[in-house]
Amino acid sequence: MSKSPEEKAKTSEKFLSLKITTPSKNSVGFGAIKSSLSQAAKYMNPADALKLSLKINQKGGFDCPGCAWPDPDDERSPIGEYCENGIKAIAEEAQNKTINREFFAKHSVDELSAMSDFEIGKSGRLAEPMFLADGASHYQPISWNDAFEKVGKHLNALNNPDEAVFYTSGRTTNEAAFLYQLFVREYGTSNLPDCSNMCHEASGSALSETLGIGKGSVTLDDLYKADLVMVVGQNPATNHPRMLSALEKCKKNGGKIIAVNPLPEAGLMKFVDPQSPIKMLMGGTKLSDVFVPVTINGDVAFFKAILLKLLQKEEATNDVFDKTFIEEFTDGYDVFISDLKTYNFDECLQASGVSKNVFDDAFDLILNNDKIIICWAMGLTQHQNAVDNIREVVNLLLLKGSIGKEGAGTCPVRGHSNVQGDRTVGIWESAPQAFLDKIESKYGFKPSVKHGYSVIDAVKAMYEKKAKVFFGLGGNFISAVPDTNYSAEALANCNLTVHVSTKLNRSHLVTGKEALIFPCLGRTEKDYQKTGVQTQSVENSMGIVSSTKGILEPCSEDLLSEVAVVCGVAHATLKERSKINWLQYQDDYNLVRDDIAEVVEGFNDFNTRLKNPSGFYLPNGARERKFNTKTGKANFSINKLPHWKLKDEELIMMTIRSHDQFNTTIYGLDDRYRGVYNERRVIFMNREDMKVRGLIEKQVVNLKSVYSGIVREAHSFKVVGYDIPKNCCATYFPETNVLVPLDSFAHTAKTPASKSVAITVEAAY
Ligand SMILES: Nc1nc2c(c(=O)[nH]1)N[C@H]1C(S)=C(S)[C@@H](COP(=O)(O)OP(=O)(O)OC[C@H]3O[C@@H](n4cnc5c(=O)[nH]c(N)nc54)[C@H](O)[C@@H]3O)O[C@H]1N2
Numbered sequence: 001m002s003k004s005p006e007e008k009a010k011t012s013e014k015f016l017s018l019k020i021t022t023p024s025k026n027s028v029g030f031g032a033i034k035s036s037l038s039q040a041a042k043y044m045n046p047a048d049a050l051k052l053s054l055k056i057n058q059k060g061g062f063d064c065p066g067c068a069w070p071d072p073d074d075e076r077s078p079i080g081e082y083c084e085n086g087i088k089a090i091a092e093e094a095q096n097k098t099i100n101r102e103f104f105a106k107h108s109v110d111e112l113s114a115m116s117d118f119e120i121g122k123s124g125r126l127a128e129p130m131f132l133a134d135g136a137s138h139y140q141p142i143s144w145n146d147a148f149e150k151v152g153k154h155l156n157a158l159n160n161p162d163e164a165v166f167y168t169s170g171r172t173t174n175e176a177a178f179l180y181q182l183f184v185r186e187y188g189t190s191n192l193p194d195c196s197n198m199c200h201e202a203s204g205s206a207l208s209e210t211l212g213i214g215k216g217s218v219t220l221d222d223l224y225k226a227d228l229v230m231v232v233g234q235n236p237a238t239n240h241p242r243m244l245s246a247l248e249k250c251k252k253n254g255g256k257i258i259a260v261n262p263l264p265e266a267g268l269m270k271f272v273d274p275q276s277p278i279k280m281l282m283g284g285t286k287l288s289d290v291f292v293p294v295t296i297n298g299d300v301a302f303f304k305a306i307l308l309k310l311l312q313k314e315e316a317t318n319d320v321f322d323k324t325f326i327e328e329f330t331d332g333y334d335v336f337i338s339d340l341k342t343y344n345f346d347e348c349l350q351a352s353g354v355s356k357n358v359f360d361d362a363f364d365l366i367l368n369n370d371k372i373i374i375c376w377a378m379g380l381t382q383h384q385n386a387v388d389n390i391r392e393v394v395n396l397l398l399l400k401g402s403i404g405k406e407g408a409g410t411c412p413v414r415g416h417s418n419v420q421g422d423r424t425v426g427i428w429e430s431a432p433q434a435f436l437d438k439i440e441s442k443y444g445f446k447p448s449v450k451h452g453y454s455v456i457d458a459v460k461a462m463y464e465k466k467a468k469v470f471f472g473l474g475g476n477f478i479s480a481v482p483d484t485n486y487s488a489e490a491l492a493n494c495n496l497t498v499h500v501s502t503k504l505n506r507s508h509l510v511t512g513k514e515a516l517i518f519p520c521l522g523r524t525e526k527d528y529q530k531t532g533v534q535t536q537s538v539e540n541s542m543g544i545v546s547s548t549k550g551i552l553e554p555c556s557e558d559l560l561s562e563v564a565v566v567c568g569v570a571h572a573t574l575k576e577r578s579k580i581n582w583l584q585y586q587d588d589y590n591l592v593r594d595d596i597a598e599v600v601e602g603f604n605d606f607n608t609r610l611k612n613p614s615g616f617y618l619p620n621g622a623r624e625r626k627f628n629t630k631t632g633k634a635n636f637s638i639n640k641l642p643h644w645k646l647k648d649e650e651l652i653m654m655t656i657r658s659h660d661q662f663n664t665t666i667y668g669l670d671d672r673y674r675g676v677y678n679e680r681r682v683i684f685m686n687r688e689d690m691k692v693r694g695l696i697e698k699q700v701v702n703l704k705s706v707y708s709g710i711v712r713e714a715h716s717f718k719v720v721g722y723d724i725p726k727n728c729c730a731t732y733f734p735e736t737n738v739l740v741p742l743d744s745f746a747h748t749a750k751t752p753a754s755k756s757v758a759i760t761v762e763a764a765y
């Protein structure tokens, strides 16, 4: 009998051999160079590695498939705007091993699912389309045409287009994403869940409401010019290494940095620039002036304490708030202030877990500086009160008039390299009416105005058999979503699951009755079409659109581009009933861009402007103090302290990334900066919490979460004593996604609360 979906979705519980060292006090430097070179040497052919490292993030080169951190507008490093983890991302994609029909004939789906995520990822690049028939144990080859027809047949057999779900992960380029959402809307649904639903959705939600734009307001230049940068809930040394160069530049210009994080992350402490050999020898730059070890989910409490103290000062001296800005540009100040006055400073400080001394140091910097930028990532967005977290950040910036001026503003640091662009060009389950109207007038069909499924809704719908076809453009849905067991059953309930992917991952193994794998080109590869090698485009975290063009030969002749896959599926599904000539787009991506220019705001003359080697900025109201909100002003908001309470024995767990992974792709088994080697099944605990529970270093434990009466368990983790606030703990995702309840998510934004999971820890034996 074949394995159950839950078993196939499970990460391997085998232990390797954990080694623990003292966590690093600084980041990057020689260690990073060594690590990235060894990664490239291991998996790529050397000529390709060199070619790529010279072209990464260069004008006219390709956009690194790693994170969404922007490239400098003018000066770029001659040896490539690279970083250790960027090289790892590329080495992973451009690896010289491929897998085809022989591989799948040799290994059954059950067998592959027993491998660790690390091993699955290292099997190689997918080289030809594969099909898993109902009841079959092995994937078999299928032609592209037959595969497209199969998708079309399944989609056309549904009772209603809303029974299909179309997921996107944020590596998809603007061109592919635009066509994909266009196809989905012409097919008849708005079920476009996106990885951003699990990521920065709460930022989009909070920022749209308060500042009228769901994106950040700052540019790289602002970061250089800020007086004070706060880095909240973010681990840049691992996830956005190039951000450290910008922070260093800010410091050189006299700026200060405050880090707010339960963990003393290496990169927040000290940075050694790998592109500056002299500085490397001198030991690098001290980055954070103040490190605030907030308790997990203690951020609203911390910010409220700051706001209360600022108010107190303002009432005494009358020169703390930017009253001209508040008067002219904001709404809701009085109501906000009267709500703020209902809070008690000591209670807020206590709830934040921050000591008075550290608080005072941070407070002084905030009080005495007016050009403030606040950067944040998943530490703020993956909580039930995530939207409150971000709105409270905005309140602080508004009081200080720190928005829409040089060196000041909001900086949500995005994850995937084009996650922001995908949303801009229409990957949105609840797209604005104005956008849908433009689609209707341009293409002559009426898009569905229903609110489609976000990620959480999609999982529920599949579980309840309301959705029967799952299509994923990139990503690794089963490993990324919460509540692995429930979600595995949800996928298994589908008639068909389809994944457009570069690499094998667990989502190819936890399938519907039938399954298809569509292997596609990666960012680094040349995209040959009838009119020549195609250029595509992406938007980075700061709203700059730029071109990306691969430089390597494709790893297999049987790959299609994402654009071609979307066109093929659309053509096979919609046939004569389509109002669109789908196949023209794949021959010439300029045509896609002409359409985007007509439909999406800010893209006029797209094809011409994309030729600018630095790309172009999209319009950003908040940057110019034009707030496109309901009130026409920037809105203060009222946010409560979170009300959850841990029960005896419980700890609050955050699920984070190690230094050797890109989301669900495991590059290696080390977390160098945190001093953890050769193991991913670890739990970082406060040493007093260990003592109370009678646990010792490296002891094997089982973890349990109980939420709404449902018990979830994850077995076999090793304890690592760590410098983390009491009652807090940390584990890596995806291993602990089994513990994250699907029903625990951010209000209004529905981001899974994967940074605040109440768990208990028990010795395994
Ligand atoms: N190399 C690499 N780069 C990546 C990724 C990757 O996996 N690998 N992923 C990409 C993606 S999609 C994303 S979204 C980003 C993710 O980038 P990050 O958000 O930096 O990633 P996480 O590991 O989730 O780290 C969250 C940080 O928040 C802190 N934190 C957790 N809970 C709280 C809290 O309650 N309050 C505060 N103040 N801090 C908290 C954690 O200690 C940790 O330092 O990175 C992108 N870049």
Ligand SMILES: Nc1nc2c(c(=O)[nH]1)N[C@H]1C(S)=C(S)[C@@H](COP(=O)(O)OP(=O)(O)OC[C@H]3O[C@@H](n4cnc5c(=O)[nH]c(N)nc54)[C@H](O)[C@@H]3O)O[C@H]1N2
Pocket (backbone or CB within 6 Å): 065, 168, 169, 170, 171, 172, 195, 196, 198, 199, 200, 378, 382, 415, 416, 473, 474, 475, 476, 477, 479, 480, 481, 482, 500, 501, 502, 503, 504, 505, 520, 521, 522, 523, 562, 655, 656, 657, 662, 663, 664, 665, 733, 734, 736, 737, 740, 754
């Ligand atoms: N517990 C917990 N869960 C989380 C998070 C967390 O912090 N904690 N973070 C969440 C966040 S922020 C995010 S963004 C999601 C990520 O969720 P996803 O975006 O779904 O996951 P990824 O791991 O980024 O996807 C990796 C897969 O994408 C495919 N791929 C890579 N490059 C390309 C390409 O160019 N084209 C195509 N078509 N496919 C490609 C490869 O097959 C690879 O296996 O996970 C979320 N899940």
Ligand SMILES: [Mo]
Pocket (backbone or CB within 6 Å): 195, 198, 199, 200, 414, 415, 416
């Ligand atoms: Mo993300």
